[in-house]
Amino acid sequence: MTLTAAEIDDLPRVPISTFKSNPAHYLKSGAAVTTHGRVSAAFIPVSDDRDQNPDAALEAAKARLRLLARLADADIVAEELERLSASRDADLVGEAR
Structure with a gap:
């Protein structure tokens, strides 16, 4: 600061x-x-913001994200991660010489 x-x-x-x-x-x-x-x-x-009331909208959004994370199927998540890493690796690795 x-x-x-x-x-x-x-x-x-x-x-x-x-x-x-x-x-x-x-x-x-x-x-x-x-x-x-x-x-x-x-x-x-330095002020300690732990004593302040948390924003209700922020807390609701966090709760929804935690719920969505619990509802996600592990197989679908693993498949999506594989697709993402494959596309990332294709962008980073050039053509073999």
């Missing part, structure tokens, strides 16, 4: 010695770590 200069300016500026002594303090706010007054690193908080 690349931060813009404006986003780095919004982070609290913290000397590296202070940051090293308690980095957990900046987990939620993030920090622009400075060395001799210049920003040398930017630590930004």
Whole structure:
């Protein structure tokens, strides 16, 4: 992830010695770590999307795909894979010399 200069300016500026002594303090706010007054690193908080409610439409699509995968006949799937690999190999392998 690349931060813009404006986003780095919004982070609290913290000397590296202070940051090293308690980095957990900046987990939620993030920090622009400075060395001799210049920003040398930017630590930004990362949101955890596991706590958010999943999209109902996405979950329904995943469920339908899982159901379709279970309904597929193994022999038909194997036959289709053979056809696909044969056509792929024909495209990749040229004429013998």
